[in-house]
Amino acid sequence: MKVGILDYKACNLGSVFSALYQLGIDPIILNNPKKLSEIDRLIIPGVGAAKSCMDYLKFNSFIEPIKKFLVNKPILGICLGMQIFAKKLYENGISEGIGHIDGEVKKLDTKIKFNIGWKEVKFIKKIDKKLNIEDMSSFYYCHSYYISLKKIDYCAGMSYIDNNNEIPAIIYKDNFIGTQFHPEKSQTNGNKLLEFFFNWKKN
Amino acid sequence: MNFIRIIPSLLLSNKKLVKGKKFTNHINAGYPSSTCLALEGQKCDEIFLIDLDSYKNDKDPDFDTLNEISKNISTPITFGGGIKNIEQVKKAFKLGADKIYLSQILFRNKKIISKIKDIYGCQSIVAGINIITNDQKLYLLEDEKKNIDILDHIKSLIGCGVGEIKVTFVNNEGSENGMNIELAKKIISNTDLPIIFEGGLGNIEQIIDMIKIGANSFAIGSMITFKDYNIFKIKQHLFNKGYKVRF
Amino acid sequence: MKICKSCVIPETAETNKFNSSGVCSVCSQIEDKEKINWVERKKELDVLINKYKNQSSYDCIIPFSGGKDSVFALYYLVKNYNIKPLVVRFDHQFLRPKVIQNTERVINRLGVDFINVKTNFEIIKKTMIESLIRRGDFCWHCHVGISALPIRMAIEKKVSLIFYGEPSAEYNSFYNYKDKEELNVEKFNKAINLGINAEDMYQMIKERHPDSNIKLEDFKSYMFPTQRELKINNINALYLGNYIPWDVRKQVKLIKDELGWEGDEVEGIPPEYDYEKIECMMQGVRDYIKFLKRGFGRTSHLVSIDIRNKRLSREEGMDLTKMYDGRKPKSLSIFLKLINMNEKEFYETVKKHVVLPHEIENYDNFLKSSSNIKPKDFDEWNKKFS
Numbered sequence: 030m031k032v033g034i035l036d037y038k039a040c041n042l043g044s045v046f047s048a049l050y051q052l053g054i055d056p057i058i059l060n061n062p063k064k065l066s067e068i069d070r071l072i073i074p075g076v077g078a079a080k081s082c083m084d085y086l087k088f089n090s091f092i093e094p095i096k097k098f099l100v101n102k103p104i105l106g107i108c109l110g111m112q113i114f115a116k117k118l119y120e121n122g123i124s125e126g127i128g129h130i131d132g133e134v135k136k137l138d139t140k141i142k143f144n145i146g147w148k149e150v151k152f153i154k155k156i157d158k159k160l161n162i163e164d165m166s167s168f169y170y171c172h173s174y175y176i177s178l179k180k181i182d183y184c185a186g187m188s189y190i191d192n193n194n195e196i197p198a199i200i201y202k203d204n205f206i207g208t209q210f211h212p213e214k215s216q217t218n219g220n221k222l223l224e225f226f227f228n229w230k231k232n
Numbered sequence: 233m234n235f236i237r238i239i240p241s242l243l244l245s246n247k248k249l250v251k252g253k254k255f256t257n258h259i260n261a262g263y264p265s266s267t268c269l270a271l272e273g274q275k276c277d278e279i280f281l282i283d284l285d286s287y288k289n290d291k292d293p294d295f296d297t298l299n300e301i302s303k304n305i306s307t308p309i310t311f312g313g314g315i316k317n318i319e320q321v322k323k324a325f326k327l328g329a330d331k332i333y334l335s336q337i338l339f340r341n342k343k344i345i346s347k348i349k350d351i352y353g354c355q356s357i358v359a360g361i362n363i364i365t366n367d368q369k370l371y372l373l374e375d376e377k378k379n380i381d382i383l384d385h386i387k388s389l390i391g392c393g394v395g396e397i398k399v400t401f402v403n404n405e406g407s408e409n410g411m412n413i414e415l416a417k418k419i420i421s422n423t424d425l426p427i428i429f430e431g432g433l434g435n436i437e438q439i440i441d442m443i444k445i446g447a448n449s450f451a452i453g454s455m456i457t458f459k460d461y462n463i464f465k466i467k468q469h470l471f472n473k474g475y476k477v478r479f
Numbered sequence: 480m481k482i483c484k485s486c487v488i489p490e491t492a493e494t495n496k497f498n499s500s501g502v503c504s505v506c507s508q509i510e511d512k513e514k515i516n517w518v519e520r521k522k523e524l525d526v527l528i529n530k531y532k533n534q535s536s537y538d539c540i541i542p543f544s545g546g547k548d549s550v551f552a553l554y555y556l557v558k559n560y561n562i563k564p565l566v567v568r569f570d571h572q573f574l575r576p577k578v579i580q581n582t583e584r585v586i587n588r589l590g591v592d593f594i595n596v597k598t599n600f601e602i603i604k605k606t607m608i609e610s611l612i613r614r615g616d617f618c619w620h621c622h623v624g625i626s627a628l629p630i631r632m633a634i635e636k637k638v639s640l641i642f643y644g645e646p647s648a649e650y651n652s653f654y655n656y657k658d659k660e661e662l663n664v665e666k667f668n669k670a671i672n673l674g675i676n677a678e679d680m681y682q683m684i685k686e687r688h689p690d691s692n693i694k695l696e697d698f699k700s701y702m703f704p705t706q707r708e709l710k711i712n713n714i715n716a717l718y719l720g721n722y723i724p725w726d727v728r729k730q731v732k733l734i735k736d737e738l739g740w741e742g743d744e745v746e747g748i749p750p751e752y753d754y755e756k757i758e759c760m761m762q763g764v765r766d767y768i769k770f771l772k773r774g775f776g777r778t779s780h781l782v783s784i785d786i787r788n789k790r791l792s793r794e795e796g797m798d799l800t801k802m803y804d805g806r807k808p809k810s811l812s813i814f815l816k817l818i819n820m821n822e823k824e825f826y827e828t829v830k831k832h833v834v835l836p837h838e839i840e841n842y843d844n845f846l847k848s849s850s851n852i853k854p855k856d857f858d859e860w861n862k863k864f865s
Contacts, residue, residue: 038322039352041329041330042325043325043327043328044306044328047304047306047328050303051303078353081350081351121350140424142424142425143395143426145355145395146277147237148235169278172353173353173355214306214330216272216307
């Protein structure tokens with residue numbers, strides 16, 4: 030099982046690497062689209078800014094290879110790594126996303142402009158019977174933009190970030206899973222999700 | 233809605249953890265990566281790791297220890313200690329940081345905030361505000377001669393693009409006499425960012441006093457180093473009193 | 480100090496949470512125990528054991544003490560699955576003669592391989608002092624040894640399955656019955672090592688004894704493997720009590736009848752509890768410290784288990800507790816001699832770790848009191864440590 034981590038020069042690469050390493054994986058760091066052929070599944074980390082990330086991916090010809098990879102192999106997008114699969118992103122201007130998910134990435138409309146800390150995830154759909162995480166388990170968030178979905182079908186879990194506002198916590202479509210929270214920073218619950226991803230759709 | 237965040241505040245010096253009172257007199261407090269392993273087991277919500285040596289001198293922060301700690305845990309790490317340029321920030325994120333803590337550099341070069349936020353996003357920056365109270369007047373540790381208006385200072389930091397603030401009550405630090413409730417209240421009601429408070433906590437009641445005025449995130453130092461309070465026990469006490477904590 | 484409305488454990492017990500009816504979390508957990516589908520759990524156990532049978536030199540590792548739980552776990556697995564286990568004991572070096580006898584008898588009758596490991600006793604003494612001062616609990620070497628050693632051995636011998644016996648949900652709330660409790664890095668750091676890893680203990684001792692020639696390698700037996708090592712070696716350290724319903728009284732009777740296992744008297748608890756915590760000479764001191772810190776002792780713990788299993792009423796439990804909790808053990812004198820501390824210093828040390836809201840105003844009564852009851856092997860203990 031070869032797991033790759035996409036390095037777009039602006040993410041918490043160290044943390045994601047460590048999380049995988051502790052789960053017994055030897056991750057391959059991808060800084061070249063050609064290396065996609067070496068791996069079985071891909072993780073795209075977060076902690077970045079939308080425009081800077083999309084510019085890097087475009088400039089280094091990552092977009093088409095990622096789309097092609099996704100046809101047959103799973104991708105886990107974390108935080109920004111999930112948001113780039115939307116159609117449009119509104120951070121630092123407007124950027125075109127990869128477009129796999131019909132949705133837009135907008136700024137949070139809450140009193141406290143940043144969602145930083147642990148929140149419970151209410152699972153509304155089961156991605157797979159092997160995903161064994163208890164409902165209302167907590168995960169770690171660190172963001173100020175969220176993905177606004179056109180179709181609720183893609184949403185497997187939601188989190189309340191204040192009394193009135195709910196955001197998609199975990200989304201999926203075909204071979205793609207995206208989490209707004211950071212599984213690599215969510216201790217035991219996060220590890221469960223990562224291990225699920227390693228074994229998801231294993232033939 | 234929000235879980236209370238209990239965040240161990242760890243000071244690094246010469247590859248070891250130290251703890252002090254009022255930013256001086258630091259004593260050995262444990263081995264970094266195994267201590268962090270213990271803290272994670274006890275369900276701390278995040279870890280604050282500040283390199284005291286690089287905070288005081290002009291050297292690079294201890295990236296090796298950051299990496300060693302990161303390799304062992306899956307808990308969010310905020311890293312800092314005299315960070316002054318974008319190269320150090322990039323290296324930190326590559327080696328295990330999830331957020332960056334800036335304090336001193338904010339007085340010399342606020343532009344670094346926009347450089348960081350353009351690449352990593354505002355949510356990756358925690359701005360440190362180290363407050364000294366002297367005779368009803370407020371000063372910052374990094375500029376003790378200048379009497380400041382704390383709310384203006386915070387507003388300007390928000391304007392530059394930080395995502396989170398850590399307020400340290402320097403007078404109270406290490407005292408275990410509680411925090412500056414009045415000042416905290418004022419800051420909370422005028423700030424739209426998540427705020428972490430540090431400085432003065434010695435027992436559960438003092439944490440509860442702060443929760444009652446709207447605080448929800450606490451960086452603790454002396455309380456876990458010099459006593460048998462561990463994170464799990466602190467959270468258990470808070471839970472038994474009806475507050476929202478995660479285990 | 481709040482006390483559970485159902486059993487007699489107070490709020491000072493570690494991990495205890497009270498619900499709105501004032502019932503403690505452990506009592507609630509025991510109620511959940513009945514709702515578990517034990518048939519399904521047993522099937523899972525069958526699958527697990529089958530998966531790893533004959534894959535390695537041993538089918539599993541059984542961490543052993545010679546006490547009721549590990550003896551029962553060993554007996555159950557050998558008799559029901561015909562496995563070839565490697566029985567491993569971290570010898571904390573305070574083992575009482577009866578448990579050593581019990582061990583011989585059980586190992587001989589069941590016909591299994593047995594490894595008993597003793598580590599440097601001078602270092603053990605230093606860890607006892609260090610953990611007493613820092614955490615008000617002198618048993619660090621034992622908590623850590625019995626967890627780390629069997630797992631290190633499993634990695635060494637390439638054995639994937641490890642079976643401990645009693646699930647902690649029986650007496651505390653770090654885990655509940657719905658969880659499949661595992662001894663992993665999280666549990667080790669959350670519930671076992673007092674927040675001190677081997678590397679930390681080494682540094683702390685080095686600081687207190689700068690002239691000693693202690694090295695980090697001397698603490699190898701206390702080092703818990705990393706999560707990566709556990710994953711790569713496919714280590715599963717499980718609790719038998721998560722797969723079959725744990726019933727202490729029934730199990731004790733079984734091992735007494737089938738293996739000739741014998742109980743023993745324990746300092747400071749009612750004589751009818753001759754089956755719990757009989758392994759350690761320092762048990763009386765350990766229970767005494769618990770009483771000083773938390774305001775309740777071993778008797779409270781034991782009667783609460785009986786109350787939850789409907790073998791005792793709460794009133795009967797309270798009476799026993801009042802009679803037995805807090806008695807100063809005779810072995811305190813041996814303990815103090817061993818760590819070179821006088822009684823007054825002992826109380827001053829423990830006082831720092833008292834768990835609120837429990838408080839002790841005055842230690843004079845404790846200093847003055849003396850205990851006349853001594854277990855039959857007490858003179859042997861005295862001889863061993865003088």
